Structure formats: C-alpha cells, structure tokens
Amino acid sequence: xxxxxDHDVRREEIAQALWRVxxxxxxxxxxxxxVAAEAGWxxxxxxxxxxxxxxxxxxxxxxxxxxxxxxxxxxxxxGSALTIALRYxxxxxxxxxxRRAEFDVWLAFMAQAQAESGAGALHGHxxxxxxxxxxxxxxxxxxxxxxxxLREGLDLRREAELLHALIDGLALHSAIQPGRTTPAxxxxxLRHHLETLLA
Amino acid sequence: xxxxxDHDVRREEIAQALWRVxxxxxxxxxxxxxVAAEAGWxxxxxxxxxxxxxxxxxxxxxxxxxxxxxxxxxxxxxGSALTIALRYxxxxxxxxxxRRAEFDVWLAFMAQAQAESGAGALHGHxxxxxxxxxxxxxxxxxxxxxxxxLREGLDLRREAELLHALIDGLALHSAIQPGRTTPAxxxxxLRHHLETLLA
DNA sequence: ACGAATGTAACACGACTGTGCTAAAAAGGG
DNA sequence: CCCTTTTTAGCACAGTCGTGTTACATTCGT
Numbered sequence: 001x002x003x004x005x006d007h008d009v010r011r012e013e014i015a016q017a018l019w020r021v022x023x024x025x026x027x028x029x030x031x032x033x034x035v036a037a038e039a040g041w042x043x044x045x046x047x048x049x050x051x052x053x054x055x056x057x058x059x060x061x062x063x064x065x066x067x068x069x070x071x072x073x074x075x076x077x078x079g080s081a082l083t084i085a086l087r088y089x090x091x092x093x094x095x096x097x098x099r100r101a102e103f104d105v106w107l108a109f110m111a112q113a114q115a116e117s118g119a120g121a122l123h124g125h126x127x128x129x130x131x132x133x134x135x136x137x138x139x140x141x142x143x144x145x146x147x148x149x150l151r152e153g154l155d156l157r158r159e160a161e162l163l164h165a166l167i168d169g170l171a172l173h174s175a176i177q178p179g180r181t182t183p184a185x186x187x188x189x190l191r192h193h194l195e196t197l198l199a
Numbered sequence: 200x201x202x203x204x205d206h207d208v209r210r211e212e213i214a215q216a217l218w219r220v221x222x223x224x225x226x227x228x229x230x231x232x233x234v235a236a237e238a239g240w241x242x243x244x245x246x247x248x249x250x251x252x253x254x255x256x257x258x259x260x261x262x263x264x265x266x267x268x269x270x271x272x273x274x275x276x277x278g279s280a281l282t283i284a285l286r287y288x289x290x291x292x293x294x295x296x297x298r299r300a301e302f303d304v305w306l307a308f309m310a311q312a313q314a315e316s317g318a319g320a321l322h323g324h325x326x327x328x329x330x331x332x333x334x335x336x337x338x339x340x341x342x343x344x345x346x347x348x349l350r351e352g353l354d355l356r357r358e359a360e361l362l363h364a365l366i367d368g369l370a371l372h373s374a375i376q377p378g379r380t381t382p383a384x385x386x387x388x389l390r391h392h393l394e395t396l397l398a
Numbered sequence: 399a400c401g402a403a404t405g406t407a408a409c410a411c412g413a414c415t416g417t418g419c420t421a422a423a424a425a426g427g428g
Numbered sequence: 429c430c431c432t433t434t435t436t437a438g439c440a441c442a443g444t445c446g447t448g449t450t451a452c453a454t455t456c457g458t
Contacts, residue, residue: 169368
C-alpha cells in the first residue's frame with residue numbers, strides 16, 4: 001500500500017527539530033507550526049504523528065531521557081574502579097557539543113516541568129532521570145568502596161548525594177558559562193573531588 | 200496633578216505577579232494579559248509601566264537578582280569563619296518558601312536566557328548573579344584560609360569552583376525534588392562538605 | 399473650583415496559537 | 429493499471445498574543 005515510514009523514527013526527527021527550536025528560541029517559541037517548519041514538513045504532517053502539543057513536548061523530553069540513558073547503558077569501561085567511575089560520570093556531563101545541546105533542552109524542560117506543579121507528564125521524566133543519576137552515583141561509590149579504594153568512615157549515602165549535586169551543578173555551570181567552565185576544567189574538578197574520597 | 204504613585208514600587212508588584220504566573224504555569228504563560236490579570240490590573244495598565252513584554256521579563260529577572268543580592272549584602276554574621284561561611288551560603292540556597300519561589304523563577308529565566316544565545320538582556324543578569332555567587336564562594340574560602348582553618352595545600356580557586364557547583368547543584372535538587380532534598384538535608388550536606396576542607 | 403498632568407481602561411488591528419476536519423497525494427499489492 | 433491504505437497538505441475555527449491608539453478617570457497645584 002502506501003509508502004511505509006517508521007513512525008518512531010519520524011517522531012524522533014520531529015522531536016529533534018523541536019530541540020533545535022528550543023535551543024535557538026526557547027520553549028516559548030516551540031509551537032506546532034514552528035517545529036513543523038524547522039523539520040521541513042507541514043503543520044498537518046507533524047500533527048499526524050503527535051496528537052497534540054503536549055504530546056510532542058513530552059515525547060521530545062522523553063527522548064532526551066532515553067538518549068542519556070542508553071548512552072550510559074552502552075558504556076563498558078575496563079580499568080580501576082576510579083577510572084570506571086570517572087568515565088561514567090563524564091558521560092553524564094555535557095562535555096561535547098551533542099551533550100551540550102541535550103542539556104540545554106533538558107534545562108528548558110526542567111524549568112517548564114517545574115511549572116506543572118505536582119505530577120505532570122514532564123515531571124515524571126525529570127524525576128526518572130534524576131533518580132537514575134542518583135542511583136548511578138550511589139552505585140559507583142559502592143563499587144569504589146567494595147574495591148577498598150575509599151577512605152574509612154565515609155557515609156556512602158551522603159557522599160552519593162554530594163556527588164550527585166556536584167555533577168548537576170557542574171553541568172549547569174557548563175551550560176551557563178561554557179567559556180569559563182570548560183570540559184577540561186570540569187574533568188579536573190570532578191577528578192579532584194573523587195580523589196578526596198580515596199584512601 | 201494626579202495621584203502620585205511610585206513607579207518602581209508598582210513595577211515590583213507587577214513583576215511579582217509575573218513570578219506567580221511563571222511558577223504556576225511556566226514562562227510560556229507569562230503574557231502581558233495573564234500577568235495583568237494576576238496583578239489585578241488591566242492589560243493597558245501594566246503596559247503603562249513596561250514598554251513591552253521583553254522589558255517586563257527583563258525587569259522581573261533583574262528583580263530576582265537584586266533580591267538575592269540585597270539579602271546577602273544585608274547579612275552581618277558574628278562568629279567563627281566557618282559559622283559565617285555556612286550562614287552566607289545558606290542564604291544563597293532556597294531553604295524557605297520565599298527563596299524556593301525565587302529560585303523557581305530564576306530557573307525558568309535561566310532556561311529562557313539560554314535560548315537568547317549570545318548576549319541578550321537576560322543573559323547579562325544570569326552572568327551577574329553567577330559571578331556574584333562565585334566571588335562569594337572565593338571570598339568565604341579566603342576568609343577561612345586566612346583564619347587558618349583550612350587544610351594545607353588546598354587550591355582555593357579550585358575549591359571555590361567546586362563549592363559553587365555544589366551550591367547550585369543542591370539548589371537545583373531542592374527545586375526538582377523538594378521532598379527528598381529537604382532544607383535540613385541541604386544544611387547537613389553543605390556543612391559536611393565544608394568540614395572536609397577544615398584542618 | 400477649575401484645569402492640567404498623570405494614571406487607567408478599553409478597543410482595534412494583524413499575526414499567531416492549537417486543534418478539528420477534509421481533500422489531495424503517494425505508493426506498493428492485486 | 430488500478431485500487432486501497434497510508435501519508436501529507438490544507439483550510440477553518442475560536443482563542444490569544446503583542447502592541448498602537450484613543451478615550452476616560454483621577455487627583456493635586458493653583
């Protein structure tokens with residue numbers, strides 16, 4: 001019958017067009033029409049793939065979350081527990097152009113989700129990523145601990161929360177002032193923080 | 200002549216109405232009309248105090264910056280260098296309802312400013328607050344250092360950047376998951392981090 | 399009390415919004 | 429080749445947007 005097009009692929013294309021609009025002009029400019037124009041289709045076409053605007057927003061945000069998740073899941077690092085930890089945490093930070101872009105739209109989505117006070121669709125995605133990153137921090141510290149690399153008497157739960165906050169703070173700073181908070185500097189700071197936890 | 204009304208005061212009232220709209224419905228909903236309704240005036244009235252929408256946004260964002268700035272400037276803490284440092288840093292964190300509200304709109308503004316790539320009016324305000332907080336961190340650590348409280352061999356510049364990132368990360372977490380990242384927990388984490396720097 | 403300066407409201411305009419609905423186009427199986 | 433199904437484009441509607449302009453209300457100095 002007609003040309004068969006993978007809807008999921010198409011949806012991701014449109015979602016990425018939305019990312020570009022959000023990065024360039026902010027969430028306020030992300031209308032069905034502007035996104036359609038950015039993607040190179042008619043407004044009616046994008047409405048064929050998304051029921052409404054909120055569905056588009058939600059899908060685009062979920063796509064960011066899935067991207068981050070699969071990039072971290074795909075990692076398979078060899079080496080010391082410290083090397084592994086650093087590598088994983090760096091993967092969660094916006095150290096290259098692609099991840100910078102992702103974090104920019106993530107920031108915009110977080111702010112937007114913050115408005116839907118309570119439990120909107122966006123809020124769920126934010127919480128999921130947030131919890132995932134926190135669990136990653138806990139897991140990495142636990143590995144370091146089991147490898148006997150850590151100092152004695154550390155409260156792992158506390159250190160995980162601190163590490164998590166530090167990660168997000170560094171990400172935020174690299175988004176706000178990329179000139180000052182360079183990828184190299186972020187790596188230095190992260191490594192230094194972890195080293196203070198070592199025996 | 201007519202009733203004399205302090206324009207600056209009125210502008211602040213309107214800006215605070217905008218804050219409420221932003222917190223409740225997001226930046227996307229912050230139109231001249233919705234803000235006017237929230238403030239209890241006609242749209243024409245708010246346009247008498249602000250030339251256009253961008254002016255309103257910019258003023259409202261600057262007001263947040265000024266609020267934070269003056270609250271920190273007004274502090275006059277007695278005690279050890281550590282006590283002083285903790286008190287100052289806590290003032291920069293969203294530990295009560297008022298500051299939670301401020302940080303929420305600040306987050307929204309940051310995301311919006313991120314879109315105006317380059318040097319829009321909002322971007323300037325973001326940078327100003329960001330630099331201010333960084334200088335505060337540096338200043339506090341320097342005081343601790345001069346009081347002889349810090350460990351030997353610390354790179355103050357590096358520790359200031361780490362502290363700054365930690366502060367912003369904690370603020371972000373308290374905005375995203377206020378249930379998990381409670382004010383009490385934030386204080387614990389902050390104090391613990393500073394204690395690792397002590398001799 | 400009057401009139402001038404100032405604040406407030408209201409309306410008009412064109413552009414844009416989301417979304418329902420309908421018609422056209424495209425394309426592979428028969 | 430044609431027909432059926434999927435995909436795309438387009439239009440219509442009511443609502444909101446920002447903003448320019450105009451008329452009204454208010455109030456203080458004279």
